[in-house]
Amino acid sequence: MDAQELPPPQDRVFAYRRSPDQDAAAPARHPVVIVGAGPVGLAAAVDLARRGVPVVVLDDDDRLSTGSRAICFAKRSLEILDRLGVGRRLVGKGVSWKVGKVFLRDAPVYSFDLLPEDGHANPAFVNLQQYYLEAYLVERAAAFPHLDIRWRSRVTGLEVRPDGVLLTVETPDGPYRLSGAYVVACDGARSAVRGLMGLESRGRSFRDRFLIADVRMAADFPPERWFWFDPPFHPGQSVLLHRQPDDVWRIDFQLGWEADPEEERRPERVEPRIRALLGQDADFTLEWVSVYSFVCMRMERFRHGRVLFAGDAAHGVSPFGARGANSGLQDADNLAWKLHLVLDGKAPDALLDSYAAEREAAADENILNSTRSTDFITPKSEVSRVFRDATLLLARDHAFARRMVNSGRLSEPSILRDSPLNTADEDGFAGAMVPGAPCADAPVLGPEGRGPEGRDWLLRQVGDGFTGLYFTDGRPPGGDILAGLRALDQGPVPVRCLAVHPAGTAAADGLVDGDGLVARRYDATPGTFYLIRPDQHVCARWRRFDPPRVRAALARATGQDPAP
Amino acid sequence: MTHPPTTNSLGLDTTPRLADPDAVYEALIDAHQGLSPEQSALLNAKLILLLVNQVGDAHIVAAALAEARRGL
Numbered sequence: 268m269d270a271q272e273l274p275p276p277q278d279r280v281f282a283y284r285r286s287p288d289q290d291a292a293a294p295a296r297h298p299v300v301i302v303g304a305g306p307v308g309l310a311a312a313v314d315l316a317r318r319g320v321p322v323v324v325l326d327d328d329d330r331l332s333t334g335s336r337a338i339c340f341a342k343r344s345l346e347i348l349d350r351l352g353v354g355r356r357l358v359g360k361g362v363s364w365k366v367g368k369v370f371l372r373d374a375p376v377y378s379f380d381l382l383p384e385d386g387h388a389n390p391a392f393v394n395l396q397q398y399y400l401e402a403y404l405v406e407r408a409a410a411f412p413h414l415d416i417r418w419r420s421r422v423t424g425l426e427v428r429p430d431g432v433l434l435t436v437e438t439p440d441g442p443y444r445l446s447g448a449y450v451v452a453c454d455g456a457r458s459a460v461r462g463l464m465g466l467e468s469r470g471r472s473f474r475d476r477f478l479i480a481d482v483r484m485a486a487d488f489p490p491e492r493w494f495w496f497d498p499p500f501h502p503g504q505s506v507l508l509h510r511q512p513d514d515v516w517r518i519d520f521q522l523g524w525e526a527d528p529e530e531e532r533r534p535e536r537v538e539p540r541i542r543a544l545l546g547q548d549a550d551f552t553l554e555w556v557s558v559y560s561f562v563c564m565r566m567e568r569f570r571h572g573r574v575l576f577a578g579d580a581a582h583g584v585s586p587f588g589a590r591g592a593n594s595g596l597q598d599a600d601n602l603a604w605k606l607h608l609v610l611d612g613k614a615p616d617a618l619l620d621s622y623a624a625e626r627e628a629a630a631d632e633n634i635l636n637s638t639r640s641t642d643f644i645t646p647k648s649e650v651s652r653v654f655r656d657a658t659l660l661l662a663r664d665h666a667f668a669r670r671m672v673n674s675g676r677l678s679e680p681s682i683l684r685d686s687p688l689n690t691a692d693e694d695g696f697a698g699a700m701v702p703g704a705p706c707a708d709a710p711v712l713g714p715e716g717r718g719p720e721g722r723d724w725l726l727r728q729v730g731d732g733f734t735g736l737y738f739t740d741g742r743p744p745g746g747d748i749l750a751g752l753r754a755l756d757q758g759p760v761p762v763r764c765l766a767v768h769p770a771g772t773a774a775a776d777g778l779v780d781g782d783g784l785v786a787r788r789y790d791a792t793p794g795t796f797y798l799i800r801p802d803q804h805v806c807a808r809w810r811r812f813d814p815p816r817v818r819a820a821l822a823r824a825t826g827q828d829p830a831p
Numbered sequence: 832m833t834h835p836p837t838t839n840s841l842g843l844d845t846t847p848r849l850a851d852p853d854a855v856y857e858a859l860i861d862a863h864q865g866l867s868p869e870q871s872a873l874l875n876a877k878l879i880l881l882l883v884n885q886v887g888d889a890h891i892v893a894a895a896l897a898e899a900r901r902g903l
Contacts, residue, residue: 636853639853639856639857642857642860643856648860648863648864648871649868649871650860650863650866650868650871650875651860651863654856654859654860658856660902661845664845665845665898666845666846666847667845667846667847667848667849667852668845669847670847670849670852671852671853671856673853673856676853
């Protein structure tokens with residue numbers, strides 16, 4: 268069916284289909300069973316399927332997410348989704364933005380630009396209703412015969428065995444059992460898998476309530492994030508405004524802890540709040556309304572043997588930094604390649620420990636940022652409110668105070684500085700591309716995948732596997748270097764090596780750094796070699812290409828070198 | 832939105848000088864945890880006196896006082 272003929276995502280119902288597993292004499296065994304067909308579970312499933320790993324996804328529902336839910340997808344998420352084959356659809360449909368404005372009462376205090384430089388394929392952020400992302404991933408999943416999404420399939424039992432995990436699944440036809448060598452729990456904040464294993468996600472809850480109203484209307488606010496502290500139309504509280512596609516606007520009203528969630532959800536309560544912001548004669552319809560409070564929390568460990576937790580099942584944050592779905596997509600990105608190598612026998616099971624270590628550290632970073640933002644937005648004591656207001660007053664005139672105003676520190680990918688998979692620098696490098704950093708994008712001219720003007724992007728050339736970037740002086744690599752680069756591509760864990768030539772090179776092979784931005788962003792000089800992980804994080808770099816060092820770093824990055 | 836120059840004629844530097852302002856802000860708020868309003872006011876006064884002494888320049892202190900007082 269053509270994508271255009273499908274009903275809008277929020278109206279789609281996915282049919283339950285009986286699986287042959289339900290008639291099997293013994294529980295069918297699968298390499299990976301993913302629980303939860305939300306953005307994280309679907310991204311992990313598509314990533315694994317691209318790598319050739321058969322996947323079963325179990326979801327207890329037969330619809331996509333209700334309401335817009337996650338709406339802000341960060342540049343790093345778009346890069347991940349680009350690799351999975353849906354990024355351009357998100358950018359095409361979504362509202363791109365990069366500017367945030369902060370107001371105190373009725374006056375602007377300051378604005379910030381989340382991507383002040385050019386030379387990136389993707390925008391800083393795209394706003395898009397969560398159900399669109401889910402719909403794109405479900406459509407993408409259909410391209411893989413070995414990716415089986417089973418709707419209306421609720422996990423009700425779980426038994427960990429030495430060689431896998433036995434799951435009991437409840438369906439409209441009754442229960443059946445299947446087993447996964449690995450189970451990835453992406454089943455959300457109230458994770459059933461977590462509950463069945465007797466595990467908890469713990470943290471700090473915030474004594475405040477917020478109203479989300481998705482409003483459909485024709486309005487001419489610019490595509491920016493607007494945040495008000497104490498506005499005249501909603502005194503004493505904060506308000507956040509975001510634009511989504513389809514003429515839908517997300518308005519977030521802080522209500523305070525005393526607010527009655529049931530009462531505040533009623534349209535006759537919600538509409539006056541919106542009219543206060545938009546004007547009494549504003550013409551709008553309510554799309555979706557929700558009242559929420561939140562907890563910043565995480566599981567103590569994201570790996571429990573053969574069960575791996577990802578997304579909201581593993582960690583939760585307040586919505587103010589857009590760090591929920593974005594960090595969940597980074598979880599999926601981090602896990603898929605590791606599971607693939609382990610299932611393929613090319614890396615030890617211990618590589619999966621690095622998933623937990625890296626993403627637990629990332630969750631801590633997200634929770635720290637989210638907690639600080641929430642404390643600023645929701646001062647928990649009178650003195651805290653005084654400091655907050657003083658900061659806002661000073662921010663009008665003084666740059667130092669603008670840096671302290673915290674209406675949300677928006678999602679940035681974690682730099683995996685302390686990852687056991689990194690190889691420390693031996694050579695001197697400046698700039699941001701330290702081992703563990705997510706790779707910066709940059710424009711390139713490539714022989715493959717040329718855009719309309721021969722232009723492409725570095726991250727679109729860095730594929731699903733390990734990649735080596737070899738920076739040349741304009742001459743194609745030859746002799747021992749070429750032999751060494753080719754040998755890396757032939758190893759058990761192949762490293763696809765790309766030559767990066769300076770501007771003006773008429774290269775038959777490799778990429779040309781037409782604007783010089785690759786060399787600048789990677790602080791590269793002729794001879795520099797970067798080893799990049801399949802999830803596009805730097806694992807090692809040198810000023811000279813030395814195959815034994817690269818092989819040692821590759822062994823380390825695949826969990827085969829436990830020595831410190 | 833235009834912003835006036837951030838260093839005034841009296842030499843008060845209001846450009847960002849902290850590497851991690853969020854962490855310092857958090858420490859300021861956390862320092863007040865469990866204190867009564869009177870104790871919080873006392874903490875703030877002691878903190879200001881300590882920082883004023885650290886600044887060690889009466890002209891800068893005067894400029895900061897004038898800036899803090901502005902608009903009240």
